[in-house]
Amino acid sequence: MTATGTSFELIATDGEARRGRLTTAHGDINTPAFMPVGTAGTVKAMMPEDVAATGAEIILGNTYHLMLRPTAERVAKLGGLHRFMNWPKPILTDSGGYQVFSLSKRRTISEEGVIFQSHIDGAKIELTPERSIEIQNFLGSNITMVLDECTEWPITEKDARKSMELSMRWAARCKEAFEARPGYGLFGIVQGSMYRELRHESAAKLIETGFDGYAVGGLAIGESQDVMFEVLDYTVPSLPQERPHYLMGVGKPGDIVGAVQRGIDMFDCVIPTRSGRTGQAFVRGGSLNLRNAKHTEDGRPLDAACTCRVCTNYSRAYLHHLIKAGEMLAGMLLTLHNLHYYQALMSGMRNAIESGMLNNFVATFDSEQENGAVVSETI
């Protein structure tokens, strides 16, 4: 393996779970870590200083969105993404691949890369491994992700193999194109869908190429939590233990807890932010749907034990009122609370791992989910 651009220190382990610290040019990230998603150069509905105040030490930026608007070249001209969006802490950028496959129109995949139509103006755009690395470099990303093909589920093993092998060739080209420098890292992405052998082959190929961190891709695409955990059970042990493990696009609180138990160090997901904008609040034992009329006169905070600015200052009745009145503050406050909830969950797990008490932590979490006074309210 090559010298790392980012460095990773393992501080403690508890079973398969790990307590670590990832060091980048813009600061350290304590792991297990949750990365709020800053799609288009903003964590939606949040001031960046408020994102940091929830405990977030790193956010994710979306290459696909930023390459289309305002364009990576423009961000570079304006001083890079950290400065552009006023987020001085570490940033991880995805490769653009996932959104090309989920948002764009008329995709054509070849060995060279993918040609797609912008969902904004229909412009024809090419994204190759080399171009993805170039864009992420323009953005100034601390952690660059390799371009991979995102498969759907279900998929045959044959198709999954073909796709995985293409992604591994793209990963090697990304490594070639990436300019290593201190504090800036490149992560590979294990693919292979729900097939054990493919996952192992993929991991082996990535390790041969050598990356600063290893992500598990191709999950959270509709499979059950059991299947996701099974894939992690056989995939994570095949990753280098001295490098960070990142589970992309995950997930609900219970997904994250289970993945930490299986040796995952990093997560990103739009759930806390998107849910906040649609009226859902995560609380111990489940979630609340603040659109529900039952909250109309409820003077209680979202979660009496939560220490966030929302729970210490506002009632469920007020949040319900804001939603009914169509006020932006509803999304702002619920996003803030949800991000605080996620960061408190990660902080709780980090402490539990350090003291060898993760099983207790998880038992409490599970019993709250199963028996908690709060029933999950779907939206």
Add this chain to the structure above:
Amino acid sequence: MTATGTSFELIATDGEARRGRLTTAHGDINTPAFMPVGTAGTVKAMMPEDVAATGAEIILGNTYHLMLRPTAERVAKLGGLHRFMNWPKPILTDSGGYQVFSLSKRRTISEEGVIFQSHIDGAKIELTPERSIEIQNFLGSNITMVLDECTEWPITEKDARKSMELSMRWAARCKEAFEARPGYGLFGIVQGSMYRELRHESAAKLIETGFDGYAVGGLAIGESQDVMFEVLDYTVPSLPQERPHYLMGVGKPGDIVGAVQRGIDMFDCVIPTRSGRTGQAFVRGGSLNLRNAKHTEDGRPLDAACTCRVCTNYSRAYLHHLIKAGEMLAGMLLTLHNLHYYQALMSGMRNAIESGMLNNFVATFDSEQENGAVVSETI
């Protein structure tokens, strides 16, 4: 005149302009003061602590909106408006009259009051002087406004007189219904449209009844700035000098500066907040329309001399990007900047009055408006 619920101290004068301090149960307000509008229990797109950080010492709540949703009784049950919306500083509430006349459907005015249909659900609702006072009491308002009839412009003198006389009878009924207590005041509203004699009669009637403060109503309804200033020129001198003077619903920066010169102490207006949500930023010498493509690559702050969190951290290019991407943060940041601009303007005038330099301040303001590098960009 009766004993005051709120107290007002005149600290300095400079020509007709006054530097004062209004004391309420929830704190002091340094005047001249600008009150951001918190329509439905939130200053739109703002965390309340961020509103306070701009320098705002009082906000305005809209009785009409709050009586319809979540209802005044519910706000009272939840601890009053200060607690409901997490704004511990003073609150002034309007009477509901203005929005009844501008937003509701099928109004019927009688001596008793006004019956209207809610713009939300069509419900038939009665608002009388007594009910308006009761609602504002439920909300816990520090400064309660009398219910008045809002006339349109132009209007004949005969119709303006009829309306003014009704408003004066309603004002007396409001005074009767208002329960005086320390730190909570009731303000009368001078009406009479653009007719000098009516304004003087209205002021005299209000003084006879006796209020803690005197507002000038019925302006900012489409008349020119010259006409507005003319009305102030003959109306403000007829108000008690030892009580605060409040110009309702005003206005643009230049309107406020001219009104302060004419002895007005308090202002409220949706312009800084509403403009912020539609992409307009107030800056020295004019305003910027951040929707304009010319800002696409402009790395400069909105106003290089502004000390707000927006100007110290973000470029015009970033704000333009947020607007194009439809991001909530655009409205959040521009509202924050605009409120800071308004509060800095008020603070500048307070300092100028204290040092007898208001004319200099206004000359600089005017020359920036006329010759500034920044041309006003309409939206």
